[in-house]
Amino acid sequence: MEKLILLHVLDNVLIVRKSIEAGEQVVINGNLLLFKKGIEVGHKVAARDIQQGEQIIKYGISIGSATENISVGTHIHLHNMKSDYLPTYTLEKEFGNDK
Amino acid sequence: MTNNSTFKGYQRQDGRKGIRNVIAVVYLVECAHHVAREISSSFGGQVHLIGFPGCYPNQYADRIMNSICTHPNVGAVLLVSLGCESFNRNRLKDNIEKSGRPVHLIGIQKTGGTRKTIDEGKRWVSETVEKIKSVPQVDMGLHELSIGTICGGSDATSGISANPAVGRAFDTLVAKGAVCIFEETGEMIGLENMMSTRARTPALAGELQKSVEKAAIYYSKMGHGSFAPGNADGGLTTIEEKSMGAYSKSGNSLITGLIKPGDIPAQGGLYLMDVVPDGEPVFGFPNINDNAEIVEMIASGSHLILFTTGRGSVVGSAISPVIKICANPETYNRLSDDMDINAGKILNGNATLDEVGDEIVNKVIWVAKGGQSCSEELGHQEFILTYKKFEPIGPSCLPGF
Structure with a gap:
């Protein structure tokens, strides 16, 4: 079974279909990439290099934009992308206080 | 999909059909919550506790409560009021009555407090469980x-x-x-x-x-x-x-x-x-x-x-x-x-x-x-x-x- 799936042809992210363990190697677009950290099911990794400010495309539409340059195979989440509508609240970033 | 996709529904007098025959016990302000819970919790899964906690009136909450008390899955309603809250209990009771459902309103202050209200509420629910068994079931x-x-x-x-x-x-x-x-x-x-x-x-x-x-x-x-x-x-x-x-x-x-x-x-x-x-x-x-x-x-x-x-x-x-x-x-x-x-x-x-x-x-x-x-x-x-x-x-x- 493929570990990563492309949901839509326009997407620049792949979805983790089955959790990736730390130290696991996965092929993305013909490149064998080493995952130093594990990534849980459902999370996103870059399908290709993405520039800072570029839109992150999933399901064929923009779900926000990159806050830094992201290289292929990198986990994409709160640390390197943001909403273009409303900020995302987490227990680590309560009430807008960045820690 | 299974071939047989028809089932039996409870026919309500307003023409709507339900898939459950629930008795709703409704507190009309938080102050009546405990009494309503004591009444409902002594029965099985057919008796459900719902309510509105606020003392001040709200048109939206009034509309939602009226709609839920006349929902086709509901067979009867017991309204539990403290007595001084703003919820328009009389209109709610009238609307439930008009929909053809058994309804009873008890006021805690009027009935004589917690114990007496719980007893009266339980008595009404027990009788009503039997009464709504006769609601016709139709295709x-x-x-x-x-x-x-x-x-x-x-x-x-x-x-x-x-x-x-x-x-x-x-x-x-x-x-x-x-x-x-x-x-x-x-x-x-x-x-x-x-x-x-x-x-x-x-x-x-x-x-x-x-x-x-x-x-x-x-x-x-x-x-x-x-x-x-x-x-x-x-x-x-x-x-x-x-x-x-x-x-x-x-x-x-x-x-x-x-x-x-x-x-x-x-x-x-x-x-x-x-x-x-x-x-x-x-x-x-x-x-x-x-x-x-x-x-x-x-x-x-x-x-x-x-x-x-x-x-x-x-x-x-x-x-x-x-x-x-x-x-x-x-x-x-x-x-x-x-x-x-x-x-x-x-x-x-x-x-x-x-x-x-x-x-x-x-x-x-x-x-x-x-x-x-x-x-x-x-x-x-x-x-x-x-x-x-x-x-x-x-x-x-x-x-x-």
Whole structure:
């Protein structure tokens, strides 16, 4: 079974279909990439290099934009992308206080 | 889908049909909550506790409560009042009476306090359990069913497996003439243009678009979107991403109309429920948790609710059964007692979206026939109703315009 799936042809992210363990190697677009950290099911990794400010495309539409340059195979989440509508609240970033 | 998709429904005097015959015990202010709970908790799963905690009047809460007390799944209602609260108990009682249901109003102050009221309430419920056994049961089909959907405890698997599978089920149910309701315009943010292309008329497209724009403004004033920390733990990064996943529950049918909580669609089709209050924010967040939305869909006539979850919500609801569809295979393994359907097998490659969509439709029929969903079996009867403010929907929101 493929570990990563492309949901839509326009997407620049792949979805983790089955959790990736730390130290696991996965092929993305013909490149064998080493995952130093594990990534849980459902999370996103870059399908290709993405520039800072570029839109992150999933399901064929923009779900926000990159806050830094992201290289292929990198986990994409709160640390390197943001909403273009409303900020995302987490227990680590309560009430807008960045820690 | 199973061949036999008709079932027996409870025929109400107002012409509507229900799939359950619940006795609702209703507290009309928090001060009557304990007494109402003592009455309801001494009975089994047929007696449900619901209520409104506020002492001050609210038109929205009044409308929702009137709608739920005359919901087709409700067979009788016991109203428990302290005596000095603002809720218009006499009008509510009249409306329930007019709908042909047994109703009884007890006031704690008048009856002589906690113990006497509990005793009188229990006596009335015991008699009524027997009385409503005679409600006629008649043939009922999918075209007479109203089904709401909601996602809760979402993660990034929700939008890939369970939500689009509900979308497939909705496509089937809409084609059979059912009323299907999806909601949470705050979780349509980012895809208002895409959604409006599915509207039945250009005027409705404009209304759909406006409802999402209203949600975006409302939530930005609140300083927080419809997004919980667990969503991020589960791999969702932004509201747009959560929106796309949530939206896929609506399937691919044309959108028939836009309703607000308490509006009951008169004909089958797919309806978006606008749950975000109108005007300046006055009472806080649009929906403080998933059950607030479930209550609103029930108030709009939903006989049952399809609830998708990735992180693993366990809630059910008073009045209408909740069927839970688990998106994440790892969550399913941990919480399988709470889950009616494992949509996570789609991710593992063991089922297709269409197959799980059919499984959901079959489960809907099974529950409509009286089968207990997991949350019903476990005794879940969550209910919450708080303050909100709405303007009536515009003329182009419903079919016929």
